[in-house]
Amino acid sequence: DADVTQTPRNRITKTGKRIMLECSQTKGHDRMYWYRQDPGLGLRLIYYSFDVKDINKGEISDGYSVSRQAQAKFSLSLESAIPNQTALYFCATSNHGGTVNEQFFGPGTRLTVL
Amino acid sequence: GQNIDQPTEMTATEGAIVQINCTYQTSGFNGLFWYQQHAGEAPTFLSYNVLDGLEEKGRFSSFLSRSKGYSYLLLKELQMKDSASYLCAVGKAAGNKLTFGGGTRVLVKP
Numbered sequence: 154d155a156d157v158t159q160t161p162r163n164r165i166t167k168t169g170k171r172i173m174l175e176c177s178q179t180k181g182h183d184r185m186y187w188y189r190q191d192p193g194l195g196l197r198l199i200y201y202s203f204d205v206k207d208i209n210k211g212e213i214s215d216g217y218s219v220s221r222q223a224q225a226k227f228s229l230s231l232e233s234a235i236p237n238q239t240a241l242y243f244c245a246t247s248n249h250g251g252t253v254n255e256q257f258f259g260p261g262t263r264l265t266v267l
Numbered sequence: 268g269q270n271i272d273q274p275t276e277m278t279a280t281e282g283a284i285v286q287i288n289c290t291y292q293t294s295g296f297n298g299l300f301w302y303q304q305h306a307g308e309a310p311t312f313l314s315y316n317v318l319d320g321l322e323e324k325g326r327f328s329s330f331l332s333r334s335k336g337y338s339y340l341l342l343k344e345l346q347m348k349d350s351a352s353y354l355c356a357v358g359k360a361a362g363n364k365l366t367f368g369g370g371t372r373v374l375v376k377p
Contacts, residue, residue, distance in 0.1 A: 196356075212366075
């Protein structure tokens with residue numbers, strides 16, 4: 154079941170270009186997250202959002218921005234892409250108020266910046 | 268800050284048992300999560316521990332000692348499909364934020 158979807162799945166771009174990665178969810182969760190994954194470094198949090206219009210920086214937000222205009226959508230932008238932003242990007246969602254509140258991940262976007 | 272350590276890679280034989288250790292230092296602890304990630308795919312949730320002790324789910328078990336900042340994931344009766352990376356993540360109360368370790372790549376050999 155494709156509860157969390159990401160577009161595009163793969164993208165190759167050039168240094169200096171503006172890129173937007175989209176994430177949509179049908180799980181009805183209020184919390185959404187953007188991570189990047191690099192070999193050997195694990196997943197690192199870029200930005201997260203508790204609800205519409207709520208935006209919080211993660212540990213590596215420099216060079217990125219996000220938008221949460223609807224509960225089901227959370228987009229990540231690279232204003233001026235650089236090669237060290239080449240990585241696998243994951244969107245995730247979670248609910249609140251439950252016992253576990255695990256995060257559910259989208260399929261990922263592989264971004265290459267030349 | 269948070270520091271999470273787990274081995275980079277482990278190899279085991281089909282049918283055997285493998286234990287993946289995870290140590291952490293953190294403030295505002297709100298649970299220890301384990302995720303499985305096959306190459307090129309999304310991480311999927313395996314287990315959650317918030318109290319000390321062992322949680323068992325079929326072939327997978329996870330243990331937590333909060334005083335020692337230590338957890339392990341135990342995979343029993345290994346199958347070839349268990350070849351994947353296993354991610355240890357520490358949860359913080361505010362916003363369900365997770366901080367991940369670098370992951371342990373497990374290779375299951377016939």
